[in-house]
Amino acid sequence: MNLSALHCCVLIPTYNNHKTLRRVIEGVMEHADGLDIIVINDGSTDETATILAGYGQRIRVLHNEGNKGKGFSLRRGFQEAIRLGYRNAISIDSDGQHLPSDIPLFVQAAAANPGAVIMGSRDMEQAGVPGKSSFGNKFSNFWFKFETGITLPDTQTGYRLYPLGPIKHLWLFTTKFETEIEVIVKLAWKGVAILPIPIHVIYDKDERVTHFRPFRDFTRISILNTYLVLLTLLYYLPVRLVKAIRDKGLWEIIKREALKPEETNVSKAVSLGFGFFMGIVPIWGFQLMVGIPIAVYFRMNKVLFLTAANISLPPLIPFVIFGSYKFGGLFYQNGVQLKTITDLTLESINLNFAQYFLGGTLLALFAGIAGFGISLFTLMIFRKSPLAG
Incomplete structure (x- = not known):
């Protein structure tokens, strides 16, 4: 032609x-x-x-x-x-x-x-x-x-x-x-x-x-x-998801992504560890907006990442914030120190922001590394990695 x-x-x-x-x-x-x-x-x-x-x-x-x-x-x-x-x-x-x-x-x-x-x-x-x-x-x-x-x-x-x-x-x-x-x-x-x-x-x-x-x-x-x-987040991504659910079924999509038999144990552990990190890192409101593109780009397991990132579900947020503040206090202190979680308010966090932000970042790193290590150890016990033959 x-x-x-x-x-x-x-x-x-x-x-x-x-x-x-x-x-x-x-x-x-x-x-x-x-x-x-x-x-x-x-x-x-x-x-x-x-x-x-x-x-x-x-x-x-x-x-x-x-x-x-x-x-x-x-x-x-x-x-x-x-x-x-x-x-x-x-x-x-x-x-x-x-x-x-x-x-x-x-x-x-x-x-x-x-x-x-x-x-x-x-x-x-x-x-x-x-x-x-x-x-x-x-x-x-x-x-x-x-x-x-x-x-x-x-x-x-x-x-x-x-x-x-x-x-x-x-x-x-x-x-x-x-x-x-x-x-x-x-x-x-x-x-x-x-x-x-x-x-x-x-x-x-x-x-x-x-x-x-x-x-x-x-x-x-x-x-x-x-x-x-x-536009993608507000409309086109939900449309693609609905279409995929309609064509393949929600449970089948989740199961296929989570299991991925061709995926190595290390890759799965990285996805979980990164999820724990993004769930705690103190950029509230932007954690998934930042984390999802990174997970997609590096071809992580999206289901495992999102599951681990839910460590900061609303009922757990006060504990994550207080834990971040306390963790930061091991390295740096400012403002009036909080003794219990009941002392946690927006005003108190504002007064101790530097301590909280430092602690949240370090706690996220610690949780990510620990999550990776524990996940990898557990997977090595219960799952044979594809690369192991």
Whole structure:
């Protein structure tokens, strides 16, 4: 199947990439079967406009009034592709890191998976990949998995094939680099399949110009992820859980996660120990919000983690707080010392906050280590670890 059968066009958002733009366009022309190439010039101040004018009617050019951002350009490209009646659109960066010769890989994958987003997955461990890019990608992959339940090796790639039907009904509000995260999260929430394929990538430090501003854009991505995580916790995670319960049954899900026969005793003990730690550490109201993503990222046993974290259930909270305060008193004392748990009030904790916080942190560490040790010892007695043969 070719691009024509897919009703596909190619989107090239560009901003001040005059060194590589011509090579990218001509490479796309070679592999796009003469279909529409839509270049979105995001207010470039270099030779971009002159380069684009040289192609005449062979490409479609959209000019933004000023530098609006990559996300704005992508969204404008989507709108133009939809207006022209295309069903799919391939986006490719203009900085030369992507090879147009990989376009047939997207065509093949899209033909085998109609309606799916096809993500070009770069090898982020190869020589020449900037360290900040590798770290940022891992960070993005983690939050994408938390927000959607889908594991992807490269969520920050700009080389993608989008199905335009679902995008037509998306509400997108971001305008910079974070749009590429927003769009795939919201498509995943709509049940659109997202599939990675390996692609080639080139990082030529003498030629490539990146407009990613680490502090500012990383902050914008973090704010977006905060918003998406809140939506996930309040709506999409419960929806996924209800669906899983409906399909498999609650008890079966809990039993399967808790038992996991392929899981080692050490792994189970780590999950329990971490649960005890998070249940006591003095960040009340945020313990599960912090603990669950960490447990998911490190592939801990979520049932065992949550079970152990319930050491701080409401009836036990006063005892945990008083125990933290007393434990802290072994190393540091301030304020009026409390003699019994009946002396525990919000005012007394405020007066002794430093002692309580230090004690809570140390007690959480102690409980986590002790929980790990006791759990591992018990499991070694009653359960044969898979690695033991």
